[in-house]
Amino acid sequence: MIAPPAELPAPGRVGWADHDLLEVAMGPHHPSTHGVFRMNVVLDGESVAKLTPIFGFLHRNHEKIAERNSYLAAIPYTDRLDYICSMTNNWAYVLTVEKLAGLPVPDRAEYIRVIVGEFTRLFNHACMAGFLLQDMGALGTPLMYAFREREKILDLFEALSGSRMMCNYLRFGGVRCDLPGGWREQAAGVAAAFHPFLDQFEALLSENEILRARTQGVGVLPPALAVNAGVTGPGLRASGVNYDIRKVDQYGIYNRFKFRVPLGARGGDVFDRYMVRILEMRESLAILEQALRDIPEGVFLDPKAKLRNLRPKAGEAYGRIEAPKGELGFYLISDGGPAPYRYRIRPPSLVNLTVLEDMCLGHAIADVVIILGSIDIVLGEVDR
């Protein structure tokens, strides 16, 4: 008999009835939990009384490995953090090491990084909407459309970096290799073809009454709670808080691009989180068009950049980027040796997961599944 919850939170909106509490364990290999993630849900009648997330099933000791290997050897491991957006993981790590060792980055490499980062954001948001609809029972049709577009972008990544998902493409002071011939035109073509896909996606879903009925008013995340819990990314913006690291830090060359930051309209429920991501996809397309248009010629890797036995001077650095799921940060302490003394990651999925219970109280089980889907977590990043 598991220990009963010490103290039950205030009742959710649904009226309490004096049924007995029913313990339901969802996961770890449950059809709708985005990987190995388990939730112990205590049900009172139909509504959720208590929800304890249990994760750690995918822990691979990433940080200890990185502290044992050289700085260069950690890059392939960052691909496997958030295995959907490997390029942005590389970028966050490489940004931090450049800040630690003070390495300059040529302009062409910065443009390539922006292009590759925004492409990653595009198919990550498309996949999130697809999986959310599949949790809602739309039997994979939106997911198939999202995957169709994702394939085009992954082919571009394979032509560029050699591998579809585990790109291992960024290096300290630039990128590993230059754009192959004709890649730029292909990329412009894929970006242009994304607009009709988005209209098709919106036509299929955004006005769908069943989708609106299932998601509006469900899993509301008040802005105050979002800020206190450290939620970042589309989830935070859906709650109406204007915080986008691309605008705040202006890292890389984001200040050269004109793009807007969409905010939630009704205090951050599941529908807002879905719509903010759709609108963000349109903004990413705008950035892509500008970046692909004015990418300069020139060197793609800083000539003085040292690939092997990089030994940054002793010190510490915290670099962060606006990853598709939120603020992905790396905190490195160097003691002058070939390997980082301390290598810490701030995973956006894990931090966004902490508010799962507050959003699920009082809702039915069917909503818990959707709320989890709307937070958009990837277990590789949560467990590291």
Next chain:
Amino acid sequence: MLGRGILRGLIETGRNFCGSYYDPARLTTVQYPEEKLPPQENARTLPFLVYDGQDPLAGLRCTACTICEQECPAHCIRIVKDTVKKPDYLGKMQFHPKVFDIDAMVCMSCGVCVEVCPFDSIKMDRVFELAQDRRALVLHKMNLAKSNQYYREIHPTEAAAVDAARDEEQRKARAKKAAAPAILTP
């Protein structure tokens, strides 16, 4: 009016259903065993050792400098240096690996070894149908060695650049050698 969104959704899937019969963009499945997508030029799966000339063992470019063994993130390369030295393409006397094993189970095909190798002796292969019935997954020197022609086939632009650089060095070395004896004789 209630139901308009659902109708638009139905029209969308209906258009996809009809489109899949005539519009290639709406039917994207590649029937794998029969049809195969043309492999990308930069694709990388498992590493292989390049050798010049005909004899795989004699022509190996690898000089057992073990840089790749140190830099490999997954530590899946094991090299045992040979005792006797042999001349390389520049005529310099170099060691050669007696044993060069890559554990294919551990290798995550990241390509770091290719970047750090100073002698262009290890490159990334493109073959991805690696299923086999035996459990022999530690690739030895014999299975790893592949000819330069094969390398030029799978990565044409990259191989051309590498060969041009090597020919350039060979020409410079020969020119230096031709000039060097002049100094010795007086």
Next chain:
Amino acid sequence: MNALDQIFVSTLHRLAGFAPASARPLVSMLLIIAGLMALFGTCFALATILERKTLGRMQNRYGPNRVGPFGLFQPIADGVKMLIKEDIVPFSADQALHFLAPLVLTVPVWLAFAVLPFGRNMSAIELDSGILFFFAIGSASELAVFMAGWSSQNKYSLLGAMRAIAQMISYEVPLVLASVPALIAAGSLSLPAIVQAQSGFALGWVPRWNVFTPWGLAGFALFLIAATAESNRCPFDLPEGESELIAGYLTEYSGFKYALFFLGEYLGLFAVTGLAVTLFLGGWQAPAPWLQWLPTWGWFALKFSALIFLFIWARATLPRLRLDQLLHFAWKFLVPLALINLVVAVAWCKSGLWQFPAALEIRWLLGAGVLAASYVGLGRSWKGGYPERRQYNYAQ
């Protein structure tokens, strides 16, 4: 053309002729039963494969095409797989009920086909109260679902069964109410009489089907929505398609019993679609006078497959409703609309006696106006209010 139309009836009489006179009715009934079961058995097999292929095509992929030409032998492969799969019965399960549940589900559904008129005088039994028989048989499936959910002695299947019963009961009311207007128009409960009432062509080319009247159109839509819910298909596939209750009352079933449940579900869908075609789409009537030379059972098959495609189409597109929204939708939207539709249908039939010139148009306008107004009014007052359209702004 009568020969081709009556080909099944004539072959039946010729075959029954071999039997001795006394046993002739019994033999002909057995032949009909064998024919219907063979027809709808293959229809079930075809439906599974065509559904998966159509879903595939809507999702930009092929759907099964490896087993046999265009994947047509896939149902045979599925059937063999189901037969070979081990039939696990949980230890704590109630053995008798666990075994009986699939039977109690599929047997009544086979009976429902006895009443449907597949062509001119081609219905197995001409019952005076055919449609009442149909709904009486349909109501036995709830018992079977309960037996399945209860006998598995497992928390999830019981929850799934309770939800399924709640859904089926609350959608049986609009199903029956939506079919009553067709009975009023035909003035009889027997299905062949209803199809007969829909024969003939108004204004020369518009067939006199119920669906071409305001109450008929609304009734047809209500009937289809209630039919999807009754046969647990998307967007109401709550009981077994649930992403959190695993497979609802089907959790503890495997092997051939699991296949029997699917047979029962598909046959239920075929029966309800057959009824929808009979009540609203004029059964086996041809859509235009110059098309009447085609066999009548051909028209029934065409309309039948069109509706089945509609169900599959909805399954590919629509997400699932939550249980409370589903029940609200039934009681607060479908039932009131069905009652209003009933009133409009009665008014339509009564106003049939108006002789002045523009009578038809006025009756049409009145009927359609009342129904549209109630549709929009009820839509607005739906539980969560009208799903709001939101205006998204950007940070300054």
Next chain:
Amino acid sequence: MLNEISFYLLAALTVACAVAAMALRRLVHCALCAAAAFAGLALIYLQLDAEFVGFAQLLVYVGAIAILIVFAVLLTRGEEAAPGGRQSSPSWISGVGIAVLLLAGLLLPILASPSLQHGAPPAPVPSVKRIGEELMTRYVLPLEMVGVLLTAALLGAVVIALREPSDGNLPGNSPAQQRAKTGEAMNL
């Protein structure tokens, strides 16, 4: 000849189900046997060519009332088997006696009635149209009364089912929560 055999068969089936509904140990089995008995009764009506009554019986009893009984059994958690006590109470003799008396009371007037001597006149097959007309003309008042009664019952059910916090305690401290707060083991 076929009719008699099928009638006796059906009657035996119905009586057997009715007895089983009383005698079985597990409450859910009894409920289902009761449903089977209703179905048997419906088949007997059909055998007498009373289609409308037969299908109505099937629709109302097997479709609705059987489910009602089953839900009642389920929701009151009364499904545990009887604790192994004797099936029949000790004073079963008096029970049988009362049953026989009741049977006699029913049978005697039927046997004594004159219509049994010279066979019932061939009643016209009751078509649905005739039943409809009868309902709407001669028996319209009882029909309306039954309608009103059913609506009242429906409204009563809705009022009972409205969920309000049980007997006045605040939503926050229903018994389930007190138990959880005081750390008592949850009744899973």
